[in-house]
Amino acid sequence: MIPRLLLVFSVALLTLDTSLPADAQASGGSGPQSGYTFQANSRVVLTDVTVTDRKGNPVHDLKASDFHIFDNNKAQDIASFEEHRRDDVAPPAPRVLPAGVYSNDYLVHPPHVLNILLIDLTNIEIADQMYLNFQLGKFFDRLKPNEPVAIYARLGEASVLVQSFTSDPALLRAAVKRVMPRFPPLGREYMDDFQTLRQIETYVGQIPGRKNVLWFSGGSTFFLRPDATLLEGQAEWRALYDELEEQRIAIYPIDARGLTTSGSLRMLAQHALMSQVAEATGGFALYDNNGIAQGIARTIEDDGDYYTLTYSPHNFTYDNKWHKVRVALSGTYYTLSYRRGYFADGTNTVEQRPSRSRTRLLARGATAEELPNEHAPIIFQASVREGADHSVIHTAEANARPARQKRTAPFTVQYSLPLDAFEIKMISGKPTVQCGAVVIALNANGTVTARHAQEITFTLKEEAASHPAGKRLPVDVEVQLATGDVYLYLAAWDVSSKRLGSLEIPFHVDAPKPAHDTHASQ
DSSP states (O other), rough: OOHHHHHHHHHHHHOOOOOOHHHHHHIIIIIIOTTTOOHHHHHHEEEEEEEOOTOOOOBOOOOOOEEEEEEETTOOOOOOEEEEEESSSSOOOOOOOOTTEEOOOOGGGSSSEEEEEEEGGOOHHHHHHHHHHHHHHHHHHHTTTOEEEEEEEEOSSSSEEEEEOOOOOOHHHHHHHHHHOOOOOOOOOGGOOHHHHHHHHHHHHTTSSSEEEEEEESSOGGGTTTGGGGGGHHHHHHHHHHHHHHHEEEEEEEEEOOOOOOOOHHHHHHHHHHHHHHHHHHHOOOOOOSSSHHHHHHHHHHTSSSSEEEOOTOOOOOOEEEEEEEEEESSSSSEEEEEEEEESSOOOOOOSSOOOOOOOOEOOOOOOOOOOOSSSSSOEEEEEEOOOOOOOOOOOOOOOOOOOOOOOOEEEEEEHHHHHSOOOOOEEEEEEEEEEEEEEEOTTTSOOEEEEEEEEEEEOHHHHHHHTOOOEEEEEEEEEEEEEEEEEEEEEEEETTEEEEEEEEEEOOOOOOOOOOOHHHO
């Protein structure tokens, strides 16, 4: 029987409400923030601040005493202070995996800041897509080897990974070519910004540390609707900003239309919303500018250098209101980018999404403790091969083999799971592990086309149970995939501890080769 965790997980992707249940968030859906830990009893506010001088260059070697923080205009005491430089830690050499093998092992040693390009195709016209493609190509050609980026694209109802972290310009260009050009989807006015940002938050939230999301769009789709006045209600925006703060995600909205001569009220409203999102999350907006490639490069270069400050608000109460945060530096002229507030949502749940748990962050120090191992995501490998796995025994614990559909072919996703990531229990006097796995496939339009899940119980030998390190659990999940570009979302979890790991795989299914006419050849 599929566990509640999986049911919610599957429904989340199908309905594109990307929330996870509270137990999944607490145990596996959110990775540890590097240098910080969870604290449920107090509100500790964490703020990442980038500081640049008059020429736009990062400012280094500032001290905690140089900063002043205000919460709702009340001065606060800085509890911790840390400077981050992108050159402080050399990124580890990328692990070379065999051809056709994928892994989420980049989560083990991620850099202190990650840059994600999100191409939102719900509202970029064809001509603007071609211009964006040209600008992205210029950026890829100047990308440094130690500055990898990942590319996500919103193709319709869903956002998908089209290229994992790399600095290889050929791979990045090929990824963009797979998704552009394409016509904007029908009904795009109802594919709103909340869905887009919550989807990307779900995908990248498991990665520890700061995440910069460079969001390319043709302006908010909200303003394509006759009821755009709904934007006047800020409660949902503020709850979203709180979730992004929780996962340390800064949004950098970039208008793919570049410099335009349009002065329409719609475009002005779209640009105002871009500025609001950037300011609230600690990024900045770029619009009415033809230098998109230079803007991307400058963002990645500057925002790899930043300061992390934390404070506990004086006389804090959970009043379910938006608290404004202001950071200032005395004396010298500097430009600061940081989150401008948070939502104090501890008691009144009317405006909250009740299925989400809130993260409280405590700075690294003498009283901070490392997160227990069960909070870290499961790191695993997977491969995809054509054909059904006839060796799989389908029992009452596993779903029935997926039914064959027209114009599809069977594929088997082969998981290789680390045994020491799972809780070993004694069942009927034998050491046992219970694990689950799911495969969800989306097509080139972002529509879910296939999904399959199963649970498996492994009975271990005494030697494996006593020394699980280095040993693997093989799990195979069969799924029917249609011809063309396919985006696979994989997840594996421990049924006992609810610890979870996920992996996204851009994949292509070749059309079946036509059978040879042996009679004609003879």
